[in-house]
Amino acid sequence: MSMKANYPVYRGVQARQRGAVLFVALVFLILLTLLGLAASGNSILQERMTGGVRNRQLALMGSESAARGGETQVFTAPARANLSTGGMVFPSCSGGAPQPCAWDQLSARYSGPRAPATLFRTSRDWSASVNSAGTTYTPVLSGLTGAAETASIAVQPVMMYEDLGLDSGGFANPGRMGGSNEQEGGGTTNAQRRIYRVTARSQGGNGEAAIRVNEVVYSSFTTGGSFTSN
Amino acid sequence: MSAASEMKILRRAASHSSGGGLRQRGLTLLELMVAMVLGLLVSGGIVALFSATSRTNQVQTALSRVQENGRFAMGRMEADLRMAGALYRQVTTVRNWSQSGNGALFPRASIVVNASGVTLNHLATDGRPPSGWAANEAYPLSASFFVRGYECSTGTCLPTLPTGFPAQGTTAGNRVVGSDVLTVSYLRGLGSVFTSTGTGAATVFTLPAGHNFQAGDLALFAGCSAPILFRAAVAGNAVSPVSGSLLQPAQFLPGSANAPCDSRLFNFTRDFITASYWLQLQADTNPSADAGRLIPTLMRREGTDPAQEVAQGVERLDFLYGVSTMNNGTVMYLTANQLTSALNDVRCSLPSPQFDRMQPAIPTYREPNCLWRSVRSIEAHGLFNTVDDVGAMSPQDMAYWYSIDGGTGPVIPGVTMPVTGRPRHRMMRREFVSLVSTRNGSN
Secondary structure (H helix, E strand, O other): OHHHHHHHHHHHHHHHHHHHHHHHHHHHHHHHHHHHHHHHHHHHHHHHHHHHHHHHHHHHHHHHHHHHHHHHHHHHHHHHOOHHHOOOOOOEHHHOOOOOOEEEOOOOOOOHHHHHHHHHHHOOOOOHHHHOOOEEOOOOOEOOOHHHHHHOEOOOOEEEEEEEEEEOOOOEOOOOOOOOOOOHHHOOOOOOEEEEEEEEEEEOOOOOHHHOOEEEEEEEEEOOOOOOOO | OOHHHHHHHHHHHHHHHHHOOHHHOOOOHHHHHHHHHHHHHHHHHHHHHHHHHHHHHHHHHHHHHHHHHHHHHHHHHHHHHHHOOOOOOOOEOOEOOOHHHHOOOOOEOOEEEOOOOOOOHHHOOOOOOOOOOOOOOOEEEOHHHHEEEEEEOOOOEEOOOOOOOOOEOOOOOOEOOOOOEEEEEEEOOOOEOOEEEOOHHHOEEEOOOOOOOOOOOEEEEEOOOOOEEEEEEEEOOEEEEOOOOOOOHHHOOOOOOOOOOOOEEEEHHHHEEEEEEEEEEEEOOOOOOOOOOEEEEEEEEEOOOOOEEEEEOEEEEEEEEEEEOOOOOOEEEEOHHHHHHHOOHHHOOOOOHHHHHHOOOOOOOOOOOHHHHHEEEEEEEEEEEOOOOOOOOOHHHHOEOOHHHOOOOOEOOOOEOOOOOOEOOOOOEEEEEEEEEOOOOOO
């Protein structure tokens, strides 16, 4: 109790001074915290933006990958086609054929049967109603694990074929092309080629709605294939 | 504690505070010194902590700026480079195709110019027919004009830079010494759908309302065959060739309405973009900057519009071109100068059949500089700095590596920077590299 007895003597003075140390310390603490927050906020912002760029690049690579896959399909189609089943490279989607099929140009171009194809090419959405005009790219690019996880994209890209008619740029290629008969507008010695347009859509690494990116690329590609004298 | 003693304490406290004498009682010298020493220690620590954090913050802001400028500038360039040479629907032209001879890609049809008096000065060509072309006949426009680079050393640029670019130098408005220049062209957008009637000079394209054609614009018809360039006369939504402007009306056959191939009509004057990139010294407009301070800046120009700043603090800019030659489609990475001069044009793949008219006279005809149409990828290198000086830098902090200069790792720059000859300042530097596949190239 002796402490208690002395204490009140200084109480009036000490009560005011004691708060100042705390106050000054707190001010410095706040200053340093602000500086630290600013610095880390900057870093976090940079990291997020870099993440966004990476997300977009993954989407672009996904769509490029699917477009190249589609080009390969088109390029090798004449060799795979079979005269016994009509020699078709791709059946026409307008007739309700299952995927992979090709949307042809000859029907009404921007409405009616071709409307799904136009929507596929131009929509910003990633939804079943848009993507149903195309087919899912088969090589696995999503859900990868282990070392490949870093390259994994949110969902499989989708791709769509459009038939753009005969390629009238060149006639001088000799021979028939595989088992396809629809290439042969020029006969067996001057086979004509058909141009298909492959449109591919892909998401980035993260498919959450707030940060989702959709990349769409297209490529007009002509049928190639083997020049066998079938 | 009892209630009575509590009362006593309160009363004593009240009497002391009302008296006032005790409040003026000072601290002893010892107390004061201890307090001062402690205070100094604490505030010294705080100051040290503050300055360290502040310096970290400064460095971090500078690094963020480098990162941000680099990311944006490279992203902007990538968008253009990726589109280089794009022409909506490129018609392939197959002839005597063989995997070993011509590479796996088919050559693509060139634009056919079917209009008199076309000038395309921003395209590194005046847009005239190739030398030796028959007069008054539609002529092809080589795809080699759609990507053109210029390798600039301390002396001059090779191939020679066309007019319209600032001179190389060390004052405001000059091009930065030793930085490359690149020009790429492409058709943007998806054009206009149309219905058409007639052929030749009597052709009329009917476009949807809201098109961007104005009288005298060049129009590009992209259909099933090689795209055709003509001069447009506009009447409402109807576009037709300007009377008498077609070089060969008989060769102007756009086909009927609802033609296949998803044909489109493009406004070539407005939708065909020619974007150029180079580095330029810009005066620092910051009022607190040293007088005469110059900032090397990445510039972008569309066509003949005024150039715009893309990002500041870009010291070096170099491009390498992945070129596919006739050697089994092998892709080599070359500078613009090597691509133009060191390689013989014979190593180009065959030109598109639109050039066939040249064949009887010159059986192995290749248009000049034809390797530019075989560019498959472009590698862009940029050296970015922090724009402003960063305080308190040791020389080691300034070490950087620019892969174009070779070497094995970061080196500390001398007082002046290599190649550009500019002062090094107190800056950090970082190289950004971007490899872009240009999939719209022709063979």
